[in-house]
Amino acid sequence: MVLAVATGCVSNTEATVPPGDPIRAEKVDEIAAQLPESIAASGQIKVGSNPPYAPNEFKDDDGNIVGYAVELLNxxxxxxxxTMNISESDFDRIIPAVQSGTFDMGSSSFxxxxxxxxxxxxxxxxxxxxQWAQxxxxxxDPNNACGLRVAVQTTTTEDxxxxxxxSEACVAAGKPPIDKVKYDSQDEATNALILGRVDALxxxxxxxxxxxxxxxxxLEPAGEVFDAAPYGFVVAKxxxxxxxxxQAVQELIDSGVYAQxxxxxxxEDGMIDTAQINAAPS
Known part of the structure; x- marks a missing residue:
């Protein structure tokens, strides 16, 4: 991340991409043979993504969408x-676009x-x-944040x-609600905290x-990590x-490419052993 010291702001750039070449994998014919006919014929999967949400998906200095999830997609x-044809989209438009067929899948830390x-x-x-930051x-205290201004990226689970x-629990206890401050990107939410415009993110x-x-x-953590749940690539119902x-994700797990x-x-802290379809805990 390049730091603009004069303003105290941050932005994700090529400097945050790990050195070395991206990790690649080998084609597995028996899995590839199961692709829907239209995708096999076109030779591409159309993917909707919403940067910046580093390190999962963000843009480098050349405007390319990069990140952990992008390397996994490739x-x-x-x-x-x-070929994974990754296009930028507003976060809240990706799922409707997958449902309508504009995108074959969505990948945006869902x-x-x-x-x-x-x-x-x-x-x-x-x-x-x-995880909260302060x-x-x-x-x-994330469990006692009544009356605080808390930054979130719009339409995320946190939002x-x-x-x-x-916030509802605060009101039910007779305390002031949390003032949720929504930002279009995670960069903006982070900058707001650094600049003192909010109390936490x-x-x-x-x-x-x-x-x-x-x-x-x-910045530093505020409280512990809680409410663990899986990220998933989104496809139509x-x-x-x-x-x-x-099967492709499981192949990457079994071959060791996923771990690399x-x-x-x-x-590494969020690695899984088994790729599943619809594994939400709640």
């Missing part, structure tokens, strides 16, 4: 013998939840929790589920850890692409 493409499973299917590839020296539930644990690591000592992706990619991006 390795899946290797297994299937197709938490697999029972509510979302009503609309789409998920192929799991990682386990992440929720400015160094502050004393923020839709976590902060509203905590809430994001998925690898994203918060990444922001803290690149804040030059200005009952799409034949889902089982193919699940996770290690390259510092994402």
């Amino acid at each position: 390795a899946i493409g290797d297994v299937l013998g197709v 938490t697999d939840t029972k509510e979302r499973e009503k609309s789409v299917d998920f192929v799991t590839y990682f386990s992440a929790g929720v 400015r160094v020296g502050d004393d923020v 839709i589920d976590e902060i509203p539930a905590k 809430s994001a998925d644990s690898p994203v918060t850890a990444y922001a803290i690591e690149r804040s030059e000592g200005r 009952d799409s034949p692409l889902g089982p193919v992706l699940q 990619i996770a290690e390259r991006w510092g994402m």
Whole structure:
């Protein structure tokens, strides 16, 4: 992350991409043969993604979408013998675009939840929790944040589920609600905390850890990681692409390529042993 010292802001750039070449995989014909006919014929899978949400997906200095999930996607493409055609989209438009067929799949750090499973299917590839951050020296308790201003990226799990539930509990206890401050990107939420515009931020644990690591000592964790749940690649409900992706992810796990990619991006803590379809705990 390049730090603009004059303003105290941060932005994700090529400098945050690990050195060395991306990890690639070999094609597995028996899995590739199961691809839907239209995808096999086109030789590509159309993917919707929403950067910046480093280290999972963000842009380098040349405007390319990169990150841990992107490298994993490209390795899946290797297994299937197709190109992953990744396009930028607003986060809240990706699932509708997958449902309509504009995208074949979505990859944007989607938490697999029972509510979302009503609309789409998920192929799991990682386990992440929720982690809050604060400015160094502050004393923020995520379980007692009534009346605080908390930054979130819009339409994330933290925006839709976590902060509203905590705020409702505050009101029920006769305390002031949490002032949820929504930002279009995680960069903006992080910058707001650094600049003192909010008291804390809430994001998925690898994203918060990444922001803290690149804040030059200005941010630190607030509380422990909680509510672990799987990330999943999104496909249309009952799409034949889902089982193919699940097999491709499992192939990467079994071959060791998955672990190599996770290690390259510092994402070992959330590694899984088995890729599943629709594994939401709640």
